[in-house]
Amino acid sequence: MTLALNTVQTLLAACLLLAAGAALNRIVPVLARYNIPEPITGGILFALLTLALAAGDITITFDPTLRGPFLLAFFATIGLSADLAMLKQGGPRLVRFLLVAAPFVAVQNVLGIAVSRGLDLHPLMGLIGGSLTLVGGPGTGAAYAQRFAEVNNIRSVMEITMASATFGLVIGGIIGGPVAQYLIRGHKLAVPSHSGPDDAATSESLAASAPDLLWTIGLIAICLVAGQAIAQLVNLGPVTLPDFLWCLFVGIFLRNVGPRLGLVRINQPMIDAAGTVLLSLFLAMTMMALRLWELAGLAGPLAVLLLAQTVLMVIYAVYVSFPAMGRTYESAVIAGGLCGFAMGATATAIANMQAVTRRYGPAPEAFLIVPLTGAFFIDVVNAIILTGYLSLPWFAL
Numbered sequence: 446m447t448l449a450l451n452t453v454q455t456l457l458a459a460c461l462l463l464a465a466g467a468a469l470n471r472i473v474p475v476l477a478r479y480n481i482p483e484p485i486t487g488g489i490l491f492a493l494l495t496l497a498l499a500a501g502d503i504t505i506t507f508d509p510t511l512r513g514p515f516l517l518a519f520f521a522t523i524g525l526s527a528d529l530a531m532l533k534q535g536g537p538r539l540v541r542f543l544l545v546a547a548p549f550v551a552v553q554n555v556l557g558i559a560v561s562r563g564l565d566l567h568p569l570m571g572l573i574g575g576s577l578t579l580v581g582g583p584g585t586g587a588a589y590a591q592r593f594a595e596v597n598n599i600r601s602v603m604e605i606t607m608a609s610a611t612f613g614l615v616i617g618g619i620i621g622g623p624v625a626q627y628l629i630r631g632h633k634l635a636v637p638s639h640s641g642p643d644d645a646a647t648s649e650s651l652a653a654s655a656p657d658l659l660w661t662i663g664l665i666a667i668c669l670v671a672g673q674a675i676a677q678l679v680n681l682g683p684v685t686l687p688d689f690l691w692c693l694f695v696g697i698f699l700r701n702v703g704p705r706l707g708l709v710r711i712n713q714p715m716i717d718a719a720g721t722v723l724l725s726l727f728l729a730m731t732m733m734a735l736r737l738w739e740l741a742g743l744a745g746p747l748a749v750l751l752l753a754q755t756v757l758m759v760i761y762a763v764y765v766s767f768p769a770m771g772r773t774y775e776s777a778v779i780a781g782g783l784c785g786f787a788m789g790a791t792a793t794a795i796a797n798m799q800a801v802t803r804r805y806g807p808a809p810e811a812f813l814i815v816p817l818t819g820a821f822f823i824d825v826v827n828a829i830i831l832t833g834y835l836s837l838p839w840f841a842l
Contacts, residue, residue: 543818546766585824625801627763635774637806
């Protein structure tokens, strides 16, 4: 029997998932202690429920209509929070982080190919269990999987690719918080004090007026409409960028140009709150689609490969990314973010960083550096590196 939820029912289920995740983090202190994002906690709990229902021949399907707009709107809030003056200060660190993240893409594939050859698998499995699905995500994985199925005749390649991408999304959300916490506590890092308003002032600002709320919703809507329109125009040419990146760029423009012209009023606490809600709902809807019975197919060689990638990610974040970025509190938060997008998605990276900063304090540079690297630069690097690997004679493409 299939239980199909419509758009509103899916939204309600996502809210219940987040509430369950928050409750579970309170009940099991170790989850909150290691900064596991609530959508990940609730998502795993929800996946166990759907697994039990599936065992009883009951399948739940969800309406994904709102998931895309929530992601676009979330990146719009990132843009609306981006002060270019701060980005100018953090420019060298952005370049440094890109120089840290880019080699990891190549190393991820080196490990994947080495493990796949050691397990007597086709070398392409090393890429599928490498940056193709972990850095690239399900979209990049699906695009290449079709090619692998047609040219290399690899059985069930699409299912393997989606399972690997799903594993990366989950594990990226699990390891990021503990990695950042280990670095913060292990190195006794100085945590910056909150320079913003206190909780009472923030609550007052959030409840300032209905026009403030309406204005914030309007700004986000402008980012979505303008960003998607620009994407449609630009993507007709030689340059192709995802819609959410254009929404982010429009948000940056409004944030930095609008107030100077007297056209835009920014209520930063309200934008921050909106971003948190939108990201949580997007991740909740993504986790709701997790099918544990499909991940059972990872048992065996591919599971070994992905576990090796997890160990590599932790080692790289702790012993390469953190020192290279300066061994500061911001560096620890960035390391947690790297675990998110290098194993799963940029949204996972930001959820990791939010969980850490909610407990310890703000990390403004991290919230500029990581989204720009994870949402744009790393995809370009990944495409170049994958093209280089696939040109090798091993892959016979």
